[in-house]
Amino acid sequence: MGFVDPYAVSSGETRAQRWGHYLAVLVILAGLFLGVNLRDSVLYATQSYSNVQFGIRAEYPRGWLLETSSDFVLRVRDMSRPDYKTTIQVSVYPFTASMTTRNVLDDLALRRAQTLATFRTLSIAETTLRGGEAATVSEFRFVATDANPFQESIPSVVLGRDILTVRSGQAILVTFLANEQTFTADLAYFQRFLDSFEF
């Protein structure tokens, strides 16, 4: 049974008028859907990164600045942000049989507390990754100030999320950092990065 618009029937419209309205609604819905697709194709477009040395493959947001260093395997930052640059970072730490993931996170917290203003760990919880592996999630916050005194910028409150998992004697830490005002919205980038991340 087809859809019957009660408004059209009660107002005594012709068939062309009724179809005109159906097509108008169809055009609007199709346009809205196309708009969502356009948004996703630009906003969540990705680029591939692979590192043979560490055996890493990931898709990171297109247009973000890619960096590698001795301190971390990979770091990508959204440089278009006016204040704190949203960051995704991958680091690898040695992990022995006598260690627990909590040791790694506590060590990180101690080091961060020395370099980041008002650093505080907010929560630590156990979770399971999509592949069924156990992981530890730690959330923290700190205040970031621009190092350049001529910028005269206001400090930003930054929220961070660490996801730590152990594989082949290595602790793999994936960190997400964003301004607390955009943290929830930017989590979509992190989620997509994690979905594509292979180690």
Add this chain to the structure above:
Amino acid sequence: MTAYDSRLLTPPREEEEIAPYQPVWRNLILQAAGIFGAASALVFAGQYLGIVIPESFAPAANVLLALLPPVLWLVFAYIPERGVPVPRERLLPAFAIAALATSGVIQPLLNDFYMTERWLSLGATFDRIIGYTFTVGIVQCGLIYLIFRYVVGRENVRTRVDAVAYAAAIAAGSTLVVALVDVIYGQILPDTLAPRIFANYAVMLVSGSIVGFGFVEMYLSLARALTLPLAILFAALLMGGATPLRASLINAGFTILKPEGFTGPAFSVTRPLFGLVFSAAFVVAMMFVVWFFIGNAESKERQQGSAEG
């Protein structure tokens, strides 16, 4: 002395036809000219004469500017409408629903869901036109269509210029809310706000008139079913094209300017006057197109009527 009977010398006077409906075009020109006049005066005074409204008066001036479109609409469209034999109904509901829907649905949808400022403002011109068409354009034209369909309704469509009359009400309501959001949540100067108000009014008026024309034409001319959806698509495309083109005209170029005789450091400034002129040209050109289509449809109808009669 010879007395002449004036009836024998002058042709008999034609009885003036009493128009039952309020004329639209003259009132619309007055509304648009009022907003354009205020915007151009503020831009010219601020940019070229160096007259800047003091910061302490800026919030009050901004509120007055935000209220300008609805006040002009009330004075030149809604109040005169009450004085004609057959006034247009549902003008005020169209104005109110446009304002409420812009505040409650359109703004959150564009800012929080489509997040147009985050991804569209950085794209190439063609991508931006397509992007704005299928986000800002289709959302706003969808709202205009729904207002025509469910608030105005076919029973209130009597002449083709009704499309323009209701479009002016929708434009005034929508512009009021967008301007108030700018005033409340953004620190904006009156000479920056005024051109934005005129630009919003211009695109809403043009899009509303085109969607409205598609709507009334379906009932008055028994047009094909594709008329209305094509009108919506065309209006969305115009809205999508006008937004980035205006922005590209306003934005400061990379050239560093140093006017002759100016001793201070060189600077790069935005060009609000370009945007204002673009909006004015856009609204004049597109409303002329709407006027042409309305006149063309009416003359076709008269020809058809005389052929049948």
